[in-house]
Amino acid sequence: MNELLLQLIDMLSLPLEERAARRALRDFAEGAGFDYFAYLHLRGQESFAVSNYPREWQEHYVQKNYIRVDPVVTRAKHGPPIFQWSADEARRIGRLDVRQFYKDADRFGIRSGLSVSVPVGFKNRMVFTLASGKSMVCIDEDPDPVTAAMAVAFVHSHLASATQDAALASDIRLSPREAECLRWFADGMSMPDIAETVGIGYRSVRSYLDEATRKLGATNSRQAASIAIRLGLI
Template identity: 45%
Template sequence: MKKRLDDLIDVLSLSNDERSARTALLTFAQQCGFERFAYMNVRSGDTEAFTNYPQEWQEIYFANDYQKVDPVITAAKRLLKPFYWSASPLRWTASPEERRFYEHARQFGIVSGLSMPIRIEFGRIAVLTLASHLPDFKVDGMIDDIRATTATALVHATLKVSDPSTMKKPQVSLTVREKECLNWAALGKSMSLTADILGIKKNTVRYYLDAAKRKLGAYNTMNAVYLATRLGLV
């Protein structure tokens, strides 16, 4: 496993586009005995994925907000080091939402895997996952934490620079009023001033901002502005 991680690190250090990154990750996954790979960049409602998972599963994943209940993402945030996971022994003791997630994932051949998370900028985490259709599949040899961290960091850096067009993002739709209120908030306007500008009540502005925060998974208004801007919504 150390040699495979070293090879991935070497290849990624020379990669500067989406195609080379995808080829490197697929080769690495297959050499380790896995069929699928997924890179995820995660924080709250702002989640992106670069993967060879089936397109239908990607659409289901984000349509159902599975990033919020995905046990792999939950464990990645808690552990911040490489770990194996398997749906087989866990799904019967999981919550109804997690069981639904496991059952859906199984339908697309995602049953067990290896995940390598790191902390990145502004409280986000990046996770490189290899997935198998086999229960409890593990690679030969120990996982070197430093090599795994370096590999995930290089995947993150490569994709950040190349900004791949295939990076899957959750679909969030804001109303015109929600966008207007966020735009005025971004300019530093209070709810009272925004209400005067738009000719509506302060409580109505609060309603639109709260709705936007809920849709975006934001913890306050400024975070909602950031997430909406990142998703190209405002």
């Protein structure tokens, strides 16, 4: 495993285009005895994933908002930096939503895996996962934590700005008026001008912007507008 990680680092140190980087990760996963790879950038409402998981599973994951119950994500946030997981864990977990998660994942050939979690700043995480259709993970040696973290950093350097396969914050819903006010704000319009354009009071504009900012987990309206644009909400 460690030799493969070093080879992956060497490959990703090259100025690869996104398609080539994805191919390198696919080949790395297969060489390590896994079927899939997944890179998750956990950053609140802007969390997203890049993977070669079946498209149907990606869509199902977002539709069910599984990021809230995914035990891999939970352990990545609060557990060890490197850990193994499997569907067999569901038998030891009493929560029905976690059992349903594993049951659904099993239908798509996702039954076990190995994950590496690296903190970025105060709350954000980079998580790189290798997944398999086997009931248990089988690797020749435990990954060296430093080498694994370095490999994840190189994965991040190529995929942080890549075309997202799944935006994981599917539960964000802006009202039509919130989206309209935030869209005008993103275009550089002041709140008094927004009020005049939309035909509502200044306080109403302020209220709509504040609520949109809260929903998006932003610290101010400018950051909220930036997040909403990246998520395709305005």
